[in-house]
Amino acid sequence: MHTLENREFIESGYLESYVLGLTTESEKELVKQKLLEDQSISSYLIDLETGIKKYFDQTSILPPTEVREIIHLRNLKTDIKKEKHVFTNASGNEGKKNNEYLDIEVNDTYIKVHKYWRPAFIAVFVLSKVFLIAGLYYYFKTTSLEQEILRLKTTIQQVK
Amino acid sequence: MNELERTSNNAELHPSTKPSQLSSLEVYDKYGAMAYGIILQIVPQPHLAQEILVNVFSSPQLQSCNSYPFTFAVCVIKLARSKAVEAKRKIMSMSPIAIDSGFHHEDQSPQQIFNLAFCEGYTPDEVAEKLNISKSEVLKAFHDFFKSSRNS
Numbered sequence: 001m002h003t004l005e006n007r008e009f010i011e012s013g014y015l016e017s018y019v020l021g022l023t024t025e026s027e028k029e030l031v032k033q034k035l036l037e038d039q040s041i042s043s044y045l046i047d048l049e050t051g052i053k054k055y056f057d058q059t060s061i062l063p064p065t066e067v068r069e070i071i072h073l074r075n076l077k078t079d080i081k082k083e084k085h086v087f088t089n090a091s092g093n094e095g096k097k098n099n100e101y102l103d104i105e106v107n108d109t110y111i112k113v114h115k116y117w118r119p120a121f122i123a124v125f126v127l128s129k130v131f132l133i134a135g136l137y138y139y140f141k142t143t144s145l146e147q148e149i150l151r152l153k154t155t156i157q158q159v160k
Numbered sequence: 161m162n163e164l165e166r167t168s169n170n171a172e173l174h175p176s177t178k179p180s181q182l183s184s185l186e187v188y189d190k191y192g193a194m195a196y197g198i199i200l201q202i203v204p205q206p207h208l209a210q211e212i213l214v215n216v217f218s219s220p221q222l223q224s225c226n227s228y229p230f231t232f233a234v235c236v237i238k239l240a241r242s243k244a245v246e247a248k249r250k251i252m253s254m255s256p257i258a259i260d261s262g263f264h265h266e267d268q269s270p271q272q273i274f275n276l277a278f279c280e281g282y283t284p285d286e287v288a289e290k291l292n293i294s295k296s297e298v299l300k301a302f303h304d305f306f307k308s309s310r311n312s
Binding site for chain 1: 183184185188189192193194196197198200201210213214217218220230231233234237238241242277278283284296298299300301302303304305306309310
């Protein structure tokens with residue numbers, strides 16, 4: 001049973017605020033003190049946490065499956081970094097262990113390239129277009145000149 | 161203020177609810193959906209929410225939940241909220257109209273007060289100032305909100 005003072009404290013909302021991390025330092029200390037002093041407040045806090053979890057369980061949404069894979073890879077990366085750190089301070093056996101390769105299969109069809117490749121690709125594309133246009137221009141020009149030469153040769157022969 | 165600060169004085173409060181050391185993926189399998197729901201409440205853009213979710217479950221702070229005075233679920237709730245609020249603040253600083261908070265001054269229901277504090281990231285003092293009510297009324301609204309959610 002809650003005493004009147006405890007009931008007032010419970011109904012004040014300090015505990016909810018404390019569980020959700022919305023309290024100031026002094027309020028936090030007050031709650032901690034109350035929790036140590038009274039077992040009934042502690043048991044209310046346990047019920048409250050269960051209630052809060054239940055409330056947020058109702059609003060839960062299943063994330064896409066790829067998220068799990070990304071988290072797995074990120075944590076793997078962090079673990080490898082940690083192992084590298086251990087390697088510098090550890091004995092030879094642990095060093096051998098750290099030198100082993102990890103079999104990581106990444107289900108990803110994309111590649112990453114440096115950002116400087118973008119202007120390079122654009123330059124290649126623009127230059128290819130310029131050369132194409134120039135090629136066509138000189139081709140048609142040569143063809144028309146050849147026809148002109150042929151016409152002139154015919155004219156000279158007729159004059160002779 | 162670090163919301164995930166360990167309070168070792170209360171470490172013995174919930175001995176029965178403390179699981180053994182869980183890996184990040186085990187925690188994700190258990191609480192991932194709940195954390196994603198919380199993040200989406202705060203940041204409604206799915207792509208951004210997924211990025212925050214990845215940050216939550218690859219964060220070193222998650223490991224501190226193993227020695228946390230609260231249950232693991234509460235620790236995940238707080239971590240998801242703090243990461244989402246942090247991201248929301250960054251978005252708001254870049255584009256103040258990017259997210260519509262749907263705040264109505266006249267609505268002082270426990271639900272609205274809880275939303276302002278939990279989803280919008282305001283402190284109880286700021287909520288009190290916004291709604292022109294006292295801080296104790298704000299805290300009382302948290303109690304009423306969870307009481308009504310438990311009864312419903």
